[in-house]
Amino acid sequence: MSSCSELLLWSKEHARGANEHEFDWKGRLTFLQQKASEELLASVRQNQSHLLHAVCGAGKTELLFPSIFASLQEGKRVCVAAPRTDVILELFPRFQKVFPKTTIHALYGGAPNQEGFADLILATTHQLYRFENAFDVVFVDEADAFPYYADETLRRAVTKAAKKNAAIHYVTATPTKSLKTTNQSILSKRYHGHNLPVPRFSGLWGYARQLKKGKVPTKLQQWIEEKTKNNIPFLVFLPTIEMLENFPGVLPRVHAEHPERKEIVMQLREKKIPGLLTTTILERGITIENVHVAVVGAEQQIFTSSALIQISGRVGRSFQYPNGDIVFFHHGITHEMDKAKESIERWNEA
Template sequence: MGRVSSCSELLLWHSDHARGANAHEFAWSGRLTPLQKKASEELLTSVEQNKSHLLHAVCGAGKTELLFLSIFRCLEQGKRVCVAAPRTDVILELFPRFQKVFPKTTIHALYGGAPDQEGFAELILSTTHQLYRFEKAFDVVFVDEADAFPYYADETLQRAVKKATKQEAAIHYVTATPTKSLQTTNQSVLSRRYHGHDLPVPRFDSLWGYARQLNKGKVPHKLQQWIEEKTKTNTPFLVFLPTIEMLENFPGDLPRVHAEHPDRKELVMQLREKKISGLLTTTILERGITIENVQVAVVGAEQKIFTSSALIQISGRVGRSFQYPDGDIVFFHHGISREMDKAQTAIEGWNRS
């Protein structure tokens, strides 16, 4: 949005909202599992009754597909719809998928650095920050990954979402790790992934003194072995690090990304296309990206930045496809934390349900 100060001129539109003239098309040919279909219909009922709904589903359950029917019905009725998320990466992941599903709908994707887009958008995909632009603009709003930082910790972002929504319109939430504040009367729970396989359970592996070794410019032996094994087998991988400083000072020439990295989108695409073997990353990639057969290591999993929710989301990057429903997720640590235990226990609990 650029800089906005108290002397900036802001314009509000007070007339009736424009309506798109498109005859919307629903071009999704996929099939929902019985659990997905039930949750999709429950969400649609809440949308039609204008009641807030929480879609609580494990990572990789196919949450996005569950929104399609509700969004299409709203578009058919001339309603304006917003799908919001705290992270730019989620919007970048969703945009091409929604364009394929709704090929005749004008869709805009709004995030920091997004290109100008023409026309009146009936469906907007937006970071929660970009919703400062709107006031009482949307008939229906879905907030994806509503427990993610910074949205859950920033009341101004939460107010921005409410301000962008029409006064009587309900807001619906989608996440694998909901906070207590997101609990609503209407909920759908999906405890299984769409392919029916168990969630990969993280394993714990000690990496004593990893911070000291990395500070000396040396990759700990176990971690080096893990990276070399994935590289030799041409298996894509992500290594999550707790700080930007540790990320930038990590020995070697592995590509690395963080929240302010200018080429983050391109590097993730290169990993998806197997043009690079792996990425070093901060928690910025804990959500919203799907890479086939990706394997994951968390270095310093005991550190405070890695909450149980973050660790569950990171673990959820693994085993998301039919072809590769399993995979390695390892928490390298200098002592096991309660958050690590909570994450592992929660994932094992989903597998038993």
Template sequence: MGRVSSCSELLLWDKHPARGANAHIFDWSGQLSLLQQKASEELLASVQQNISHLLHAVCGAGKTELLFPSIFNCLQDGKRVCVAAPRTDVILELFPRFQKVFPKTNIHALYGGSPDQEGFADLVLATTHQLYRFENAFDVVFVDEADAFPYFADETLRKAVTKASKKDAAIHYVTATPTKSLKTANQSVLSRRYHGHDLPVPRYSALWGYTRKLKKGKTPTKLQQWIEEKTKNNIPFLVFLPTIEMLENFPGDLPRVHAEHPERKEIVMQLREKKIPGLLTTTILERGITIENVHVAVVGAEQKIFTSSALIQISGRVGRSFKYPDGDIVFFHHGLTHEMDKAKAAIEGWNKE
């Protein structure tokens, strides 16, 4: 949002609420599975009754598509809707999809560095930080990836979401890994992906002394072989690293991104368009990114940054496509942890359900 100081003027509209003048169109030809349809109807019922709802669905279950009927219903009723997420990458992923589904709706996408957008937006996609801009503005709010950092750890962000909502407006949550505080009386559980295939289960591979080797400018043999195999077979890949320092000092010329990288959006697009074989990343890309047939390696899966939730989300990048429902997800480690086992057990549990 840029600098805001105590002498900045902040204006609040306190007259009649603004309304969009567009006739909304719902242009989506996809078809929901029976499980998706049930969850979508349950969410719509909660939205219409103004009761908070949790959509608890595995990664790749098609959560975004389940929101479409509820959002369209709200727009038809003249309500203003916000879809918020903690990460910029999620908003960038959602924006073109919503533009395609609601072609006559004025949609604004707000994130750090987003361009100015004209007109009154009936539908706003925003990072949770951007909701500091609003007060008493939205009739309905959906928080996607509601357990993601920094939202779950920052009380001021949670207050910003509440402040941006109209008085007594229900807030609805969407995630694959909800915290206890997110669970509400009304919730829908989706244990299968939209294409019906099992979730890829991570495998473990010991990478003893990897930190020492990387500090010496050498890529551990197993990891190098994994990267070379994916490159040779033209399989896009993500390598998750635990620290920015390790990311920046990683040997070789593979593209790399982190939260403050100025060209993160462009580099991810290059991977999506197969202009690069793969990239190195921090946990910034653990969620909100879909790349067809991507395979994933986690280096240092035993480190504290890789919680069970993070590992579940990272594993969820693999096998999301109907065309490529499988894929390799490997946890390279220097010793097993409870969080690793917890993540693997959760994924295996979803598959049994």
């Protein structure tokens, strides 16, 4: 919006959806998932803020279903917000399947127009600038992700979008200190019960200089060729868009401003391409069965411990493929790399 845009505010009673909601999910929660889900539901019913702190791949989305359904049945309007478009794109079809009779809108930059009054809205946090005093229940997924944690105006937008005194609930694997709430559930195991894959460190000396000369470092080239030969989908994370765009070869690549990001990720999911190059834009909100991951330049500042934990969490998410290779290629080991590895090892010991 701009200062010359016309803005209309509705001051009467809020609109309500006319849907009879249906909960169509055939899955089963583990004991730990069930416990966390019931704790979250109790907080939602008591209108008390709740933090769901769960490892990557713990099945956090499924834990939200009972709380969302209970809220919808009570005639409440629900919002699930996330900082990244990719998270919303991942969640939308899943929610449509679970709540087949509910009008659901997915709001993100470039989203198509959607008709009807939505009882359930999935939105990037930027889209919540459009709402005021609109939601009875708000969940913020990946609440520690950039840019949400670093932008006070986004946090205010979430608060403004919620109705007065409505509690806001947070979901993440790597919470910041500011997200700690009185009510908290901790889920230390993935839904399939297997340990989190632990990253390995591998020196890739002078990689930036070699890539600048148009040469892929031998160790990285061998890693890519091995995955391609064995039909294992892979992601290669790079620290800058410049390095991404200048990477030698024809591998598909995506970044935050890429116009075909959604389509390229879908091609990887459908095994139409062997792998892709990406920035940290895909560190969250993406599940690819049996994907293996390499981080190039893991020592660079953009790869914080939280980012590295989330990137590692892309590996081993499916029941059929609970393991996989996660390698941090580096030009010197950093404290953040050590911190990420130690954090994952602690989860596995819990």
